[in-house]
Amino acid sequence: MLLKKGPFNLPNLLTMARMACVPVVVMLLLEDSRLLSFWATVVFGFASITDWLDGYLARKWQLVTVLGKFLDPLADKLLVMAALIMMIPLGRVPAWAVFLIIAREVFITGLRSVASSEGIVIDASSQGKYKTIFQMVAIVALLLHYDYYWLFGLKWELFHVQMHNVGLFFFYISLVLTLWSGGDYLYRFYRLLTR
Structure with a gap:
């Protein structure tokens, strides 16, 4: 094919x-x-x-x-x-948090490049995978942003969801996982270098 x-x-x-x-x-x-x-x-x-x-x-x-x-x-x-x-x-998102996410991505990409040039492979961690999942869910909810009624448009409070709040909830979880997985990469890189 x-x-x-x-x-x-x-x-x-x-x-x-x-x-x-x-x-x-x-x-x-x-x-x-x-x-x-x-x-x-x-x-x-x-x-x-x-x-x-x-x-x-x-x-x-x-x-x-x-x-x-x-x-x-x-x-x-x-x-x-x-x-x-x-x-x-x-x-929809705080600039300081986006800066931390971008800084982590740039730092880890650089770290993995240095490791790769030394013949060291740093595999993706489970925290990094969870971070990606939570990020994607958060971004979808933050993009939807507005209030929605999820039962055929009926405006009953029971089915009312403010997507911005849902998005921020997942966004802050993903931010914690972003920083945690970044620290984990740094720790594993240090361990590999000091063997």
Whole structure:
């Protein structure tokens, strides 16, 4: 099958599609609008699904390529960072927390690059995986942002959900996991260097 061979295999094409979603999310978040926020959520949700799918297919078809190893984490970081940065002027996330998340990502990426140049592989930790899950859920909820009634539009308080509050709840959990997993990477790097 054509999509199972070469650098432009299906997993890598899915990763590239995720990268193509980044400017779309940015454009949709240039204005504070319920409709545009909904479509930003749809695009972000689609991109998040491709994150899982490309990894699954790459493992299933044994299509782990150098291009895929480079593009996959880059696409993830660009997508998450773009959504978080664009939500700062909309008042949906605090700038200081987004700064900490970006600083952690830059620091850990640099740390892993140094480790790789020394022949040291630092595998993803379980905290890092949970961090990603909570981040994705938080961003989806923060993109939806507005109040929703989840029972066929009936405005009963029992079914009323303020998505912004839901998003912030998951966002702060993901922030703790972000810092915790960053510290774990640093500790493991130090342990590997001092062996």
